[in-house]
Amino acid sequence: MAIMLIDDESFSLKLIAHQLSELVSDALILHENAVDALQELEQDPTRVDLLFCDLRMPQMDGIELVRNLARIGFQGGVVLMSGQERAILKGARAFAQANQLNVLEGLQKPITASQIKTIIAKRPTLNTVSYVDIPFECDAEELHRAIQQGQLINYYQPQVDVRTGEVLGVEALARWLHPEHGLIAPERFVPLAEECGLIGELTVIVLAQALELMQSWHEDDVRLTMAVNVSMESLTSLAFPDWLQEVADDFGVPLPGLVLEVTESRLVKDRLAALDILTRLRIKGVVLSIDDFGTGHSSLAQLRDTPFNELKIDRGFVHDAHADPSLRAIFEASVNMARQLGIRTVAEGVETVEDWTFLRTTACDVAQGYYIAEPMPLTALVAWMEKWQSNRLSLMESSQP
The missing domain is CATH 3.40.50.2300 (Response regulator)
Incomplete structure (x- = not known):
């Protein structure tokens, strides 16, 4: 090279x-x-x-x-x-x-x-995750077939407490395990799913796998949260809250352990339906997270009107905030506003020890990013958690602000 x-x-x-x-x-x-x-x-x-x-x-x-x-x-x-x-x-x-x-x-x-x-x-x-790095194109028919054949799987990225380092939960992230091309990153197929009306089916697959994992945690008395991105299609279906409750009941999973992440730009497309659905989900105990905060068009209006109880700060305001005064100002203002509203904050994009050390000087609650762990298959998650727990105390001591 x-x-x-x-x-x-x-x-x-x-x-x-x-x-x-x-x-x-x-x-x-x-x-x-x-x-x-x-x-x-x-x-x-x-x-x-x-x-x-x-x-x-x-x-x-x-x-x-x-x-x-x-x-x-x-x-x-x-x-x-x-x-x-x-x-x-x-x-x-x-x-x-x-x-x-x-x-x-x-x-x-x-x-x-x-x-x-x-x-x-x-x-x-640069290439620690073995995604397909060759030109890849597919059509709606191939993607639909992949969904039907179970080629879409969840990877999980841990989230940890900024103050203690304790693992609080994971975010479920869709990956396509293609029989010919290997692991395909979501940006290669999620836009197609949205364009051709398959995003609803994709969301169901991700949710079902996530709830199945939550079921095993519940049976083993493991208390971790599960975050899942929800599609705009789900947020325009008034039946979605009842469907989710039924599926969770079938798995025997309490809904308060589930976090649904909603990108703020999606909410403005059908604001009335989204407000209806999200409010009912909160009534059922689901945690609602406003994702990629600061990148949309009406962040403050969403916080005012929608019953969010988590604010996820976009990686663009987290990574390198320690060295960039403007990023730091935006990040700290977001955290302070969330605290005044009684909302938990999650910082994504924690990629370096400097990001992590900076975060520990702030009032942010939760950290997520490559410095902590990359998204990983379920088979690797347990081993990672054991290793993280064994190294947690020394990591916290070495990163004292």
Whole structure:
């Protein structure tokens, strides 16, 4: 594999190349022109697994390059660099992440050797989950067949108490175990399910597997919560609360252990029906979580009108908040508002020890993210919980704020 550097400033390009050569033995590909770099990447985008790119360049700037990296399906890590104001760098990073690129960092020039070293340390974790990394397309018929044949399975990502490190629960996340392509991430098939009217069936599959696991916990007197994302289709069916109650009764599972996560942007599509359904679910004891908080259009109105009792702060306001004053301000304001409303807060996107240590200085209640654990199959969950519990006290001591 190779590392590609793109910067029209020759001195900066050579300096970063020198810093990298002191740390890695990979081939270094240097370009002073993004057009030439893109042409090389188009021939074989898999050759490069780490790319450094300046934003301000002639002919093709960094934003144009990012747009094209997304077009060719570039899967490597991306590091954006800029000597301009920090707000521009933040905007570029957000744009790259919105284009599904793996953005490792956004760095202000001049780049230091310690920053390069930190990025290289992140590099081995780029592909820790073995999702399909080849072009994958399917139609509604294939997805429907996969649902019928049981190819859709749940992975589970733990959630832990920020103050004690105790495991509080898990979030169920859908994965497609394809017989030919292996494990397929949800962003590859969930949009199709929503477009072709299969999201309701997908939600039922995820809920059924989650409730089955909750049944085994209940029988073993294990008290953990189970979080599940619910579809817009479910939130427009007035029969959904009664259906969920019946299914939970069949499994012998008390509904207060179930957390339904609702993305706030979904609520505005049919606000009256959603308010009807969500209020009835709360009456039945279901915990309601407003997911991806801060990324929608009417967050405060949703908190005012809908009986949420959990607020899940989007990873975009969590990861690197320790180093970014604006992210920190938004994060802490969200946590403080939730506390005043009597709502529990969950921070997703806790990816580094710095994220975790920062979180422990705040009033946030629950943490979730790759630093704690990646989403995992049920067969790996028990072993992870045992290992986490054995290391919990030393982890908490080592991350004292």
